[in-house]
Amino acid sequence: MQGCRTLWRADEMMISGVVKEIEFVNKYAFGVDIGGTTIKLGLFDGEGNILDKWEIPTSKSVDGTQILPDIAVAIEVKLQEKEIEKSEVIGVGVGVPGPVDSKGTIYGADNLGWGVFNVAEILSSLISLPVKVGNDANVAAFGEMWKGGGEGYNNLVMVTLGTGVGGGIIVGGNIVSGYAGGGGEVGHIHIEDGEEEPCGCGNYGCLEQYASATGIVRLAKRRLMKDDAPSRLRSRKLSAKSVFDAVKAGDEVAMEIADEFGRYLGKGLAVIASVVNPEVFVIGGGVSKAGEILFDYIRPYFLKYAYRVCKDTKFVLATLANDAGICGAAGLILNNDK
C-alpha cells in the first residue's frame, strides 16, 4: 500500500500544474463506510464528487471474516458496470466502527465480531488497490471538513450525537487517530462523578450517557419522574426528537431537559477545547436534526467552562448526514497530501 501511494505521489510531482489537474479529474476513488447492519459504498471522481452510491448488508457470519471480501467484490462489480479500469482508481478509503491506528490496524470492533488486525493490508491484498482506513467517527469528521459543515477549517472537532456519542479530531487537516486508535473518543470523557448506571463501555459518568439520543431520553425520564409538572412529553413517546420538538413548542419541562443536556455537552466541549483548541465544533448525528436551537443550550455552558482563549470557538451543524462516512473515506485518498 505504501509503495502504491508513494508511486502516486511521485507521479504527481513529475507532472505540471494544469496537466496534473486534468489527470486528477480523470481518476476515481471509492469511499466505504462499514456499519453494524449495512456497508455504504460510494464512487467518487478526483474532485470528490459522488458519482454513485449504494449499500450492501454487513455479513456477520464467521466473526465478520466475509466483510472485506464482500467489499472487494462490490467494488470489482462496480468497476465492470462503469467500465472503469483499475489503473484509473487512486484508492479505497474505509471507515470502520472501532479504534484504528494511523497504519490501518483495528483494535477490535464489537459490532462486527472483529479482533485486532490490519484492515488496510488485507483489503488492499484482496482488491489490489491502495487502501487507507480510519475510525468511522474520525472519517466522518474528515468528510465534514472536506466537503461539509466544516469546509474551510482545518482545526476542527466533530461530535456525532447518535445512539452513542462519537467524535473526530482534526488538527492541521489531519485526523488525530491516537496511539491505540482512541483519538476523538469524546463520548467516553468522564463528565459526572455521581452516576450509578454504567455506560456501554463499562465506566460510569461518560458524556455519552447524557448527550446521545439515548442519553437525552434518560435525562427526560429522570426529569419527568422528579415531580408532576405538566409537560406534553408525558403523552408522547420519549426521544431526542420529541424532547426538542417540545422545546420548540415552549414546553418548560422539555427546556429544563435541554438545559441539562446542554450543561453536560457544553462542559465536555469546553474540556476538549482546553486540549486541542479547535476553530470550530461541527455537531452531527441524529440529535443534530433539532437544528441550531441546540447551540442555544450548549453555548452558555461552553462559555462558562471554557478557558479564555477558547471562548470564541464556533459551532456549526454537520451537513453531509449519512454521506459523511463515504465522503470522508474517499477524502482519505483524495485529500491526502494535497
Next chain:
Amino acid sequence: MQGCRTLWRADEMMISGVVKEIEFVNKYAFGVDIGGTTIKLGLFDGEGNILDKWEIPTSKSVDGTQILPDIAVAIEVKLQEKEIEKSEVIGVGVGVPGPVDSKGTIYGADNLGWGVFNVAEILSSLISLPVKVGNDANVAAFGEMWKGGGEGYNNLVMVTLGTGVGGGIIVGGNIVSGYAGGGGEVGHIHIEDGEEEPCGCGNYGCLEQYASATGIVRLAKRRLMKDDAPSRLRSRKLSAKSVFDAVKAGDEVAMEIADEFGRYLGKGLAVIASVVNPEVFVIGGGVSKAGEILFDYIRPYFLKYAYRVCKDTKFVLATLANDAGICGAAGLILNNDK
C-alpha cells in the same frame, strides 16, 4: 523566515547522506525560553547538544518592548564570543509564556506585559535569522520528546506541575498549538463542579486548582482543617514537597491528600486520553521531583476513568528539568521536518 527555511531544506536535499551529516554538525541553533523574571538562552550544535547556556533578566519596562531587542543583542554577543558566523546558524527557537499560534503570533502574555503580535516576525527582523516560536509549555513538551523523558515517542502529552499546571500535546511529532494558541492548556480543564474559590483564569474548578504545587497545598490545608488526625504536616511548612516527603514517611493524612491529588489528576489525564490518546504522559515541573511515587496515586484513578483503549498509556517523569524550554526551543529549529 519561510524563505530561509525553504532554502535550508533545498540545501539538505542537494547533498548526500554523509556530507549532509557533517554539514549538520557544523551548524548551530539557539534555544530561548522567556520567563517572567529571567530569559534562559542556549547555544546548540546541529545534533541538539548544549554547547553553552546562560540567562539574562527579563526587562518589563515599556510593556516588555525591550525583551526581543535584549535577546537579539545576547545572541549577537554570543556569536562574537564563540567566533560563529551568522551563516552557520540555522535559526532561533523561542518559548513564550502565553498562547501562540502556529505562525508565531502570541495572544497576550500577562507576565511580560505583551499584547497580540507576531513574535517570530519581529525577532527575525531584529536578528536576521529564521525564528520559530511556541508556547513555553508546548516547547518544553517538544524538548522532552526530542531529548528527555519522552524520547522515542511521537504521540505524547506533557503535564507540568509547577506553580500552575501547564501542558503540551504532541501528535505525530508536532506540537498541537490550537487555533488561538489554547492547545495543551490542560491546567484549565474543568474537573470539579462544586469549587467555590476561583482559579487564576477566572473559572471555577480547573485542574490547576488541585494538581499544581499550590493546589496540593490547598488540598492539604482543607484536609488538615477537617479534623484533628495526627500528622507531621501539622508541624511543618506546607508545600508539595513536604506533603510527598510525609507520604514517603508513611504519614496517613499526607497519603489521603496525595490520594485526593491523584484522583483529580488521574481523572484529568483520562479525559485528555479520550481526546488525543497519547502513547505516554510525561510528568514534569517542581511537583514531579517527588518521583515515581506520584504514579502510585495517579494511575489507579486514571485506570478508573479512562476509556478502555487508553488504559495502557504509559507514565514517565520528565528528565530535562530547567533545560526543557531551551532544548525544545532549539528542537523547533533542529528537529523540524526531519
